[in-house]
Amino acid sequence: MRSDRTVRLSPHRPWLAVGAVTVAGAATAWFGLRLWAADPTVAHGRQLYDAHCASCHGLKLEGQPDWQTPKVNGRLPAPPHDENGHTWHHSDRELFLITKKGMGAVVPGHESDMPAFEGMLADQEIEAVLAYIRSTWPERARRYQDERSRADAARQK
Numbered sequence: 790m791r792s793d794r795t796v797r798l799s800p801h802r803p804w805l806a807v808g809a810v811t812v813a814g815a816a817t818a819w820f821g822l823r824l825w826a827a828d829p830t831v832a833h834g835r836q837l838y839d840a841h842c843a844s845c846h847g848l849k850l851e852g853q854p855d856w857q858t859p860k861v862n863g864r865l866p867a868p869p870h871d872e873n874g875h876t877w878h879h880s881d882r883e884l885f886l887i888t889k890k891g892m893g894a895v896v897p898g899h900e901s902d903m904p905a906f907e908g909m910l911a912d913q914e915i916e917a918v919l920a921y922i923r924s925t926w927p928e929r930a931r932r933y934q935d936e937r938s939r940a941d942a943a944r945q946k
Contacts, residue, residue, distance in 0.1 A: 834921030877930040880941035
């Protein structure tokens with residue numbers, strides 16, 4: 790039984806539905822980003838990132854120029870950690886290991902200019918830096934990275 794209060798959208802005004810969905814989606818995305826920004830772990834992670842990572846990976850997570858072209862020493866420049874890089878293609882576990890123990894912990898024999906932060910940063914600090922980096926990614930990148938992390942965790946069991 791239909792209520793007399795049922796709202797029907799006119800077939801001549803489909804843009805009303807599209808507009809409502811667009812506004813709702815934008816509000817959700819903005820609100821989600823605001824929640825990330827207000828998270829004290831993310832705020833602390835940003836401070837740690839600025840102090841320990843930004844000199845190579847950039848204040849805006851933009852990485853070094855030509856980051857996909859090896860330098861004279863054969864090593865790659867620091868990649869961006871924003872959506873333009875590949876950081877979001879790695880699982881949480883991989884990112885943590887790379888940060889703590891160096892790239893060789895994930896890719897044996899790989900040499901990198903990035904230092905291992907074990908002994909410099911506590912595990913919780915590494916996690917805070919990664920939370921900050923993750924907080925800057927668009928929703929689609931976070932969803933992809935979440936899926937990679939779930940699949941990686943399932944393989945580790």
